[in-house]
Amino acid sequence: MDSTFSALRINPHRLQSNFAALSAIGATPEGGVNRPALNTAHLEARQWFRQRAMEAGLDFRVDSAGNHSALLTCTDPAAPTLLLGSHLDSVPNGGRFDGALGVLAALEVLCTVKDFGLTLPVNLEAIDFTDEEGTLVGLLGSAALAGHLTPQDLQSPRGGRDALLDGLACAGLTETGLLAARRDPATLAGYLELHIEQGPRLIQVGADIGVVTAIVGIASHRLAFTGRADHAGTTPMPDRLDAAQGAAAFTLAVRQMVMDEFPECVANVGALHLEPGAFNIVPARAVLALECRSADPSIFDPLEAALLERARLEAERFGLGLEIEFLGKHAPAPMSALAQQAITEAAEALDLRHIPLASGAGHDAQSLAPLCPAGMIFVPSVGGASHAPREFTEWQDCINGANVLLHAALRIGLHIS
Numbered sequence: 001m002d003s004t005f006s007a008l009r010i011n012p013h014r015l016q017s018n019f020a021a022l023s024a025i026g027a028t029p030e031g032g033v034n035r036p037a038l039n040t041a042h043l044e045a046r047q048w049f050r051q052r053a054m055e056a057g058l059d060f061r062v063d064s065a066g067n068h069s070a071l072l073t074c075t076d077p078a079a080p081t082l083l084l085g086s087h088l089d090s091v092p093n094g095g096r097f098d099g100a101l102g103v104l105a106a107l108e109v110l111c112t113v114k115d116f117g118l119t120l121p122v123n124l125e126a127i128d129f130t131d132e133e134g135t136l137v138g139l140l141g142s143a144a145l146a147g148h149l150t151p152q153d154l155q156s157p158r159g160g161r162d163a164l165l166d167g168l169a170c171a172g173l174t175e176t177g178l179l180a181a182r183r184d185p186a187t188l189a190g191y192l193e194l195h196i197e198q199g200p201r202l203i204q205v206g207a208d209i210g211v212v213t214a215i216v217g218i219a220s221h222r223l224a225f226t227g228r229a230d231h232a233g234t235t236p237m238p239d240r241l242d243a244a245q246g247a248a249a250f251t252l253a254v255r256q257m258v259m260d261e262f263p264e265c266v267a268n269v270g271a272l273h274l275e276p277g278a279f280n281i282v283p284a285r286a287v288l289a290l291e292c293r294s295a296d297p298s299i300f301d302p303l304e305a306a307l308l309e310r311a312r313l314e315a316e317r318f319g320l321g322l323e324i325e326f327l328g329k330h331a332p333a334p335m336s337a338l339a340q341q342a343i344t345e346a347a348e349a350l351d352l353r354h355i356p357l358a359s360g361a362g363h364d365a366q367s368l369a370p371l372c373p374a375g376m377i378f379v380p381s382v383g384g385a386s387h388a389p390r391e392f393t394e395w396q397d398c399i400n401g402a403n404v405l406l407h408a409a410l411r412i413g414l415h416i417s
Helices: 012-023 040-055 100-115 140-146 151-155 161-171 175-179 201-205 243-261 297-317 337-349 395-416
Strands: 059-062 068-072 081-086 123-128 188-196 209-215 217-226 266-275 285-294 321-330 354-359 374-379
Touching: 012 040, 012 100, 012 395, 040 059, 040 068, 040 100, 040 123, 068 100, 081 100, 081 395, 100 123, 100 188, 100 395, 140 175, 151 175, 188 337, 188 395, 201 209, 201 354, 209 337, 209 395, 217 243, 217 297, 243 266, 243 285, 243 297, 285 297, 297 321, 337 354, 337 374, 337 395, 354 374, 374 395
Parallel strands: 081 123, 081 188, 188 374, 209 354
Antiparallel strands: 059 068, 068 123, 209 374, 217 285, 217 321, 266 285
């Protein structure tokens, strides 16, 4: 890379000041943030992002999917755009770093390039995607931008149809707008995302930077084991069609089956509801939330199929019915060789220790991967904690990640020319 750029660094004081200001929006007493997509705090955070970008002399736009973007345009009207970003929404009672660090680092890259008066052959865009966390629809904004969002996704969203409609109304968005937000891939030079690892691997091996090789595929289903309500005191145990037994047996089987047959994968039963839900009534219905993940495309579909077949077997074993509702699926997404090379070279130029690793969590980068060169930069998570107020990354690691994002962006921008 040109020596003009080699000494370039982000402004760590400005980044930290912005981080502190953003962390105060939706702050919780435990030290985290509560900014589920399109709630009051999330909308306030997006307004803060707009104000901060405009104060920095950047252009700003909001697309029809509600994605918020700060823009630094170059002089060539035909130039493609290099997207940098993440998301400002959080899980309920989540942490300060997840998503937010990536948006603020992207904003800082634009400010740094502008401060130094650099001219690049690409436009730079710092983007905050709508509802990455899936409060309403997982990866909503990035899927809309990529053109992957379908009417069916909006009819049966993971968070419920009523919640989606209420959220869209609060943000002034429409379903028609969501489905019309697609960008032409020819206008995109690439996408880079800085994110905390949300796991322990970087700290375990003493690495500063993770160069993400792939993002896991995620499949979600709602399963309902159906039996018969009976008196819990007078119905003999062998005569019961107890829906809870099928659900419990399946939940235990999931863990062992994945560990034995799919050791590189994970699965989770994250919610369980029994009906009628009384002390003295045998449960007639047990509804659970099932999710599975794999970074390997050749294993992902067999994993999903094996889990659903095991649910059928457990239902049959206890004489129960089984209802399966498909809630959504994101295929495993390999990161581009160009992006991985740019991130690796940036880390080496900054004398930072780096390792390749797959992401066990879903990210907006997987929506962009089929459209343009997409890559992710991980920085260490203390204790591997995330989606909780104790989520924490040392500030020097945040600075390191932002500088890698800057230099990787410069490498991709100059490569495009």
